[in-house]
Amino acid sequence: MTGWTDVERELTALAEQDRFSGSVLVAQGDRTLLACAVGAADRASGTPVTAGTRFALASLSKMFTAAAVLSCVRDGLLAPGDRVVDLVPAERRPRTMADEVTVHHLLTHSSGIGDYAEEHEDVANYVEDYGSLWVDRPAYSMERPLDFLPMYADAPAVMAPGTGFHYSNAGYVLLGQILEEVTGQSVVEAITDRAMVPAGMADSGYFRLDEAHPDVAVGYLPREPGSPSRTNVFSVPVVGGGDGGAFATAGDIDRFLRAIATGRLLGDDLTVLMQTRHVPITEGFWIGYGLFLRADGSLGHGGGDPGVETMARHWPDRDLTIVVLCNVEDALTPVWELLLSAAAA
Numbered sequence: 459m460t461g462w463t464d465v466e467r468e469l470t471a472l473a474e475q476d477r478f479s480g481s482v483l484v485a486q487g488d489r490t491l492l493a494c495a496v497g498a499a500d501r502a503s504g505t506p507v508t509a510g511t512r513f514a515l516a517s518l519s520k521m522f523t524a525a526a527v528l529s530c531v532r533d534g535l536l537a538p539g540d541r542v543v544d545l546v547p548a549e550r551r552p553r554t555m556a557d558e559v560t561v562h563h564l565l566t567h568s569s570g571i572g573d574y575a576e577e578h579e580d581v582a583n584y585v586e587d588y589g590s591l592w593v594d595r596p597a598y599s600m601e602r603p604l605d606f607l608p609m610y611a612d613a614p615a616v617m618a619p620g621t622g623f624h625y626s627n628a629g630y631v632l633l634g635q636i637l638e639e640v641t642g643q644s645v646v647e648a649i650t651d652r653a654m655v656p657a658g659m660a661d662s663g664y665f666r667l668d669e670a671h672p673d674v675a676v677g678y679l680p681r682e683p684g685s686p687s688r689t690n691v692f693s694v695p696v697v698g699g700g701d702g703g704a705f706a707t708a709g710d711i712d713r714f715l716r717a718i719a720t721g722r723l724l725g726d727d728l729t730v731l732m733q734t735r736h737v738p739i740t741e742g743f744w745i746g747y748g749l750f751l752r753a754d755g756s757l758g759h760g761g762g763d764p765g766v767e768t769m770a771r772h773w774p775d776r777d778l779t780i781v782v783l784c785n786v787e788d789a790l791t792p793v794w795e796l797l798l799s800a801a802a803a
Contacts, residue, residue: 478792478793481782482494500676512673512705517701517761523649528724529656532728554571563620564630567623588694595609633700634700637649679764690764694766711783719772733757752771767789769781
C-alpha cells in the first residue's frame with residue numbers, strides 16, 4: 459500500500475471544493491497509514507474538523523446494538539433463538555409481527571416485520587427522505603424505542619420470518635426495546651455500557667442534539683450555491699437508539715472493529731457467531747449479527763442520514779481498518795473508492 463500522501467492531498471482538494479467534510483482513518487496493526495481531518499465541524503463558528511471530532515454515525519451504530527445484544531447472550535439474559543413475543547410484552551411490540559420472529563431474525567434483517575423507515579423502493583411504505591418522517595412528528599419527541607412503535611406497530615409484514623434478507627430499521631429499534639426489557643436500562647445506557655465502553659470507545663456516545671457537547675460535528679443538508687447552510691437538527695431524532703444515531707471518532711470506530719475481530723469484546727464463541735454469514739444478500743455479500751460480511755473477508759457497516767454519511771470496514775487477515783465519517787451528504791462514495799484503490803496498490 460503506497461501513496462497515502464497523495465490521497466491526503468486529494469482529500470484536502472475535495473474539501474476545498476466543498477465536496478467533502480469529515481474524518482478519514484486508515485490503520486494497519488499499530489500503524490496509522492492515514493489520518494486526515496478536513497472541512498468544518500461547525501460552519502457557523504468556523505470550527506475545523508480534527509481527529510478528535512465526534513461524528514454522527516447513523517446506521518453504522520447498528521454494530522454496537524448487535525454487540526450489546528450478544529453481551530446479553532453471554533450473560534444469560536437471552537438467546538438468539540428466543541422469540542420476541544416471549545421477551546417483549548404485547549403492548550410494547552408491533553401487532554403485525556409473527557409469533558415466530560426471534561432475536562436472530564432481528565439481528566440478521568430476516569424478521570420480515572414492517573419498517574418505520576422502509577428503504578426498499580418496491581415496498582409500499584418506502585420512505586425516500588428520512589427527514590420527511592419528522593414533519594408531522596417532532597424529532598425532539600423521539601427519545602426511546604417505544605416512541606417509534608406507533609410508526610410501525612401496524613405495518614404489514616414484508617415476508618415470512620427467516621425467508622430472506624430485508625433491511626429493517628424497525629428491527630433494530632425492536633432490539634433496542636429488547637435491551638431495555640432484559641437489562642432494565644435505557645437503550646443508550648445498555649449499548650454504551652455493554653459495547654462502547656468495553657471496546658475502549660472513550661470519546662463516543664449517544665449525544666442529544668439539543669445539548670451542547672464539545673468536539674461534535676454538526677450535520678449539514680445539501681444546499682444550492684449561494685444559499686445558507688442548514689443543519690440536520692430537525693431531520694433526525696433528537697437522540698440515537700437501537701437503529702442508529704451514536705457519535706464517535708474515527709479512532710473509536712477502529713477500536714470497536716478490532717475488539718470485535720479479535721474476540722476481545724465478546725469472547726471466542728460469540729465472536730464467531732457475530733461474524734457468521736447467516737443470511738445471503740447478494741453474491742459475495744452476507745449479513746452476520748449487525749455486520750455486513752464480504753467475500754474479501756472484511757466486516758463492517760455504513761450509515762446515512764440527512765447530513766450524515768459513514769462507512770467502516772476491517773480486514774482481519776490484513777489487520778487493516780478503513781473509516782470514513784462525513785458531516786455532509788453525497789461525499790462518501792468518491793472518498794471510499796479512493797481509499798480502497800490506495801489500499802489495494
